[in-house]
Amino acid sequence: MFQNYFPYELVGPIKRYSHKLINFFYPYIHISFAEYDGDGDGGDDYFERSHAYAAIKRYLNAHSTNQARRLRANVVGDDDAAVVLTMANHEEVTDEFNGVKLWWSSGETIPSTQTISWGPREAEKRYFSLTFHRRFRDTICGEYLRHVLEEGKAIAVKERRRKLYTNSKGSESDYFSRRRSLWSNVAFDHPATFRTLAMDPDKKKEIVDDLLNFSESKDYYKSVGKAWKRGYLLHGPPGTGKSTMIAAMANLLEYDVYDLELTAVKDNTELRKLLIDTSGKSIIVIEDIDCSLDLTGQREKKKEQEDGGGDKKKDEEKDALKEKLKKLEEKKPSEVTLSGLLNFIDGLWSACGGERIIVFTTNYVEKLDPALIRRGRMDKHIELSYCGFEAFKVLAKNYLDVEHHDLYFRKIRQLLEETSMTPADVAENLMPKLRGEDKESCLERLVKALEEAKTKAEEEEKLKAEKLAKQDTQIPLGSKEHA
Ligand SMILES: Nc1ncnc2c1ncn2[C@@H]1O[C@H](COP(=O)(O)OP(=O)(O)OP(=O)(O)O)[C@@H](O)[C@H]1O
Secondary structure (H helix, E strand, C coil), rough: CCHCCCCCHHHHHEEEEEEEEHHHCCCEEEEEEEEEECCCCCCCCHHHEEEHHHHHHHHHHCCCCCCCCCCEECCCCCCCCEEECCCCCCCCCEEEEEEEEEEEEEEEECCCCCCCCCCCCCCHHHEEEEEHHHHHHHHHHHHHHHHHHHHHHHHHHHHCCCCCCEECCCCCHHHHHHHCEEEEEEEEECCCCCCCCCCCHHHHHHEEEEHHHCCCHHHHHHHHHCCEEEEEEEEECCCCCHHHHHHHHHHHHHHHEEEEEEEHCCCCCHHHHHHCCCCCCCEEEEECCHHHHHCCCHHHHHHHHHHHHHCCCCCCHHHHHHHHHHHHHHHHCCCCCHHHHHHHHCCCHHCCCCCCEEEEEECCCCHHHHHCCCCHHHHCEECCCCCCHHHHHHHHHCCCCCCCCCCHHHHHHHHHHHHCCHHHHHHHHHHCCCCCCCCHHHHHHHHHHHHHHHHHHHHHHHHHHHHHHHHHCCCCCCCCCCC
């Protein structure tokens, strides 16, 4: 009936004008971002968490702290340590971008009917809604949303709790253990930083610059066709800070740490699986590489040399080596080979995205096969050595909050030049032993320890010289050895 009286030609213009009328009275646009995107790609939508929703959540949380109706954030202990916003229905956050005002609100879809399903109840489907004036549609849908997502992502990287992964020999016999990751992990909370690391300041700066340069060189590595990886060899006596430096590296770059125990790796296939299973932004650490594998095939020979040539090494270093070799011999020999390890380091990661640092540590750099540590494989060799005066100053600041002391600093400087003590031992002496122990008595304890170390070293030198002199007199004059 209506059609009879209403000319068909008027429908189009009326529609146009009614839109304009609506836009005039309500010139705003709403966009919603649901928690689960449900893009129908065949997967279970419940697990399709929307990346946009998560990024917006973080962005809003960071930007709403000063607002009256701010969002409440709770850190929950799930795997991602995600920040969960508990935003009451229709709570609103205003934002401003290049002078444009916007409004964010959150909501939940209310179920119309009660149904039984395996997924979450409908009431749990949350979303954020963005409202802005339609005049700014291009700016908001382009520049602004890009800015929100990028900032949200950056916050997520910062908030992510880093992890320390370890591999251990596990039973591989059943179906489930074969499917499980070979890595187990705990939260990585090591407090070491380059600020608290005791070493020569110039050397420290060089290492920090090198690390930062590496982490910012994605495009460079891509342009020269190299895998985005860097190898560091840390060497030096026990207690000079190799492990501490690795923790400082991880904290500086905000990387995860994979502590790879090579003796627990069954074969090269398992090694490949372990290395592929590492995430980007990670440091893979192989400690005591000289004892991890029979990399050179000369382990036994070297051991004999060590046992025979007692005069050449300090007693404590010899004991440490013996202890490590004993531990190694107790373990089943690993079938991982040097070539397997090097192949992975050289080639495999070219195919994996993300930056990776590999760190080898050793107390005895001279034991390593030159092929393993040549430049290109290990890009930087860092020697960590006995405590110098500059390193001592860092430790004195860390442990006693002392930056200068007229009497003790001069004495300690001289003693450190005359004798060798590891930063670990210096730190141990500086640490207050009794409650309320004053700084002077801690410094005094270090002076005494250094004096004792000096006397001991002098006595050892004397004994050595006497032994040599004795050997000399026992060789008959005119013999080949004497000549
Ligand atoms: N350079 C250093 N700066 C600050 N602290 C240090 C340093 N070196 C050692 N320490 C202290 O000594 C402890 C032991 O040091 P660390 O484990 O890093 O030595 P390491 O060289 O890795 O020894 P090892 O070869 O036996 O593994 C650390 O927990 C730290 O407190």
